[in-house]
Amino acid sequence: MVRFVVVGGGAAGWITSHYLKRNLDCELTVVHKKENEIIGVGESTTPTILKVIEDVKSWQEDSKALIKYGIKFNDWLRPNSEWYHLFEDAFIKDDVDSIEYLRNEHPKIDTTTFNYYHGDFLVKCKNNIMDTKNNSIPGYGFQVQADKLGLACKNELEGEYNLIEEDVTTVLLDKHGIHSIGTENHILHADYFIDCSGFERILINRLSSFEPYEDMIANSYIVGKLDKHKKRPYTVTTALKNGWRWEIDTQDRTNAGYVYCDHLTSHEKAMEESGIEGEKKSFVSGKMKDIAIKNCISNGLAQSFIEPLEATSLMMTCYTVEKFVEIIKRGKRIETLNKIMDKFLKHTKEFVKYHYILSERKDSEWWEYWTEQKSDIQDFFERSLKNKRYCKKNDTLINHYNIASMMVGYECLTERKRI
Numbered sequence: 265m266v267r268f269v270v271v272g273g274g275a276a277g278w279i280t281s282h283y284l285k286r287n288l289d290c291e292l293t294v295v296h297k298k299e300n301e302i303i304g305v306g307e308s309t310t311p312t313i314l315k316v317i318e319d320v321k322s323w324q325e326d327s328k329a330l331i332k333y334g335i336k337f338n339d340w341l342r343p344n345s346e347w348y349h350l351f352e353d354a355f356i357k358d359d360v361d362s363i364e365y366l367r368n369e370h371p372k373i374d375t376t377t378f379n380y381y382h383g384d385f386l387v388k389c390k391n392n393i394m395d396t397k398n399n400s401i402p403g404y405g406f407q408v409q410a411d412k413l414g415l416a417c418k419n420e421l422e423g424e425y426n427l428i429e430e431d432v433t434t435v436l437l438d439k440h441g442i443h444s445i446g447t448e449n450h451i452l453h454a455d456y457f458i459d460c461s462g463f464e465r466i467l468i469n470r471l472s473s474f475e476p477y478e479d480m481i482a483n484s485y486i487v488g489k490l491d492k493h494k495k496r497p498y499t500v501t502t503a504l505k506n507g508w509r510w511e512i513d514t515q516d517r518t519n520a521g522y523v524y525c526d527h528l529t530s531h532e533k534a535m536e537e538s539g540i541e542g543e544k545k546s547f548v549s550g551k552m553k554d555i556a557i558k559n560c561i562s563n564g565l566a567q568s569f570i571e572p573l574e575a576t577s578l579m580m581t582c583y584t585v586e587k588f589v590e591i592i593k594r595g596k597r598i599e600t601l602n603k604i605m606d607k608f609l610k611h612t613k614e615f616v617k618y619h620y621i622l623s624e625r626k627d628s629e630w631w632e633y634w635t636e637q638k639s640d641i642q643d644f645f646e647r648s649l650k651n652k653r654y655c656k657k658n659d660t661l662i663n664h665y666n667i668a669s670m671m672v673g674y675e676c677l678t679e680r681k682r683i
């Protein structure tokens with residue numbers, strides 16, 4: 265029986281543990297700090313979450329989940345503009361793909377018509393309809409309290425794992441990778457060590473190095489809770505002068521946050537601009553050079569973080585563990601995961617970055633920085649058109665539908681004004 269040690273008791277640690285236990289005959293040990301500090305900001309997910317945790321019975325209630333059909337982008341193209349990025353997909357009609365049809369026949373299509381053409385999610389968003397029946401493919405995601413999502417996965421595994429609530433203080437290496445890890449009272453051996461220790465990267469840092477995404481300049485955030493609780497089936501992001509603000513509605517509260525670059529604005533100004541009061545926190549956008557190496561696999565924030573825009577982090581976590589299990593079942597080398605994840609991360613990062621580059625805003629150093637970035641959006645779109653892939657249920661692909669949706673949202677699918 266294969267032995268796993270998972271280090272980390274945040275959302276990534278428990279999602280990973282749950283999926284491993286449900287899909288492999290394995291012995292599982294989870295280790296996390298006694299003072300279990302986890303990120304746990306109110307989080308927005310993509311449909312992939314359902315594929316990975318659909319058999320966790322109580323998670324929707326436990327994590328106060330509210331359905332999500334997509335993301336609303338306020339003031340991104342220019343002040344007073346809006347568009348929705350929805351979890352719908354392109355489709356084939358009379359042998360023509362919907363995106364190609366729109367591009368050829370209706371080159372001046374606007375974002376609202378584009379969305380109506382692809383399904384009913386925009387109607388649902390505008391009328392606050394939360395309906396899990398008859399939904400489009402790939403389906404819906406959720407807005408959740410991530411700390412509670414992790415706990416729901418943990419509760420479901422009751423009695424199926426060993427738990428050690430102690431700091432990992434030593435990591436002993438050998439030619440196979442990690443020989444053993446040590447805590448105050450334990451020395452642990454395993455066939456595979458999974459690093460879900462968040463930004464500490466306590467295991468993977470010993471075998472590989474972190475590669476920052478130098479071009480992604482957001483590095484700071486503030487989080488808070490809004491007094492007015494709304495229940496909208498979509499996440500709201502609003503572009504401001506020095507960054508962007510999110511609002512995520514869960515069943516019992518609306519969480520808000522602001523993302524910015526502390527080289528370009530101060531914490532005080534960020535609080536004033538966003539209307540959110542809170543402590544300044546930091547992150548570094550980037551990924552591990554090796555996501556999997558020898559007998560160690562990194563997941564969650566220990567593996568990669570692009571930035572919060574488009575809510576891709578839990579999606580990466582789910583995708584990683586799903587692919588890792590496939591690799592183990594097929595008896596492939598675990599380094600195979602590097603190629604798969606590198607490709608997905610690169611593509612997703614490009615998609616996230618275009619939200620900034622395609623904006624017309626120039627009203628601050630922040631927006632001027634993005635204006636100066638090179639745009640190859642047409643090439644990105646044409647590449648994705650050649651590789652036509654459509655979503656399956658509970659799937660998240662950043663495919664030509666998503667890219668076209670973004671290009672229409674930023675008024676550049678056909679006018680090509682910035683290309």
Ligand SMILES: Cc1cc2nc3c(=O)[nH]c(=O)nc-3n(C[C@H](O)[C@H](O)[C@H](O)COP(=O)(O)OP(=O)(O)OC[C@H]3O[C@@H](n4cnc5c(N)ncnc54)[C@H](O)[C@@H]3O)c2cc1C
Nearest residue numbers: 273274275276296297302303308432461462564565577578
């Ligand atoms: C501002 C912000 C907004 C975000 N918004 C979204 C979003 O909308 N959607 C989305 O999908 N994701 C979002 N994310 C990412 C999301 O928060 C994480 O992917 C998710 O919470 C998982 O975190 P984690 O479990 O990897 O790390 P953490 O929650 O940091 O957990 C780390 C764990 O490792 C343990 N640990 C650390 N060091 C040691 C040690 N030495 N010994 C033992 N244990 C140790 C800790 O005790 C803890 O249990 C956001 C992140 C940020 C920063």
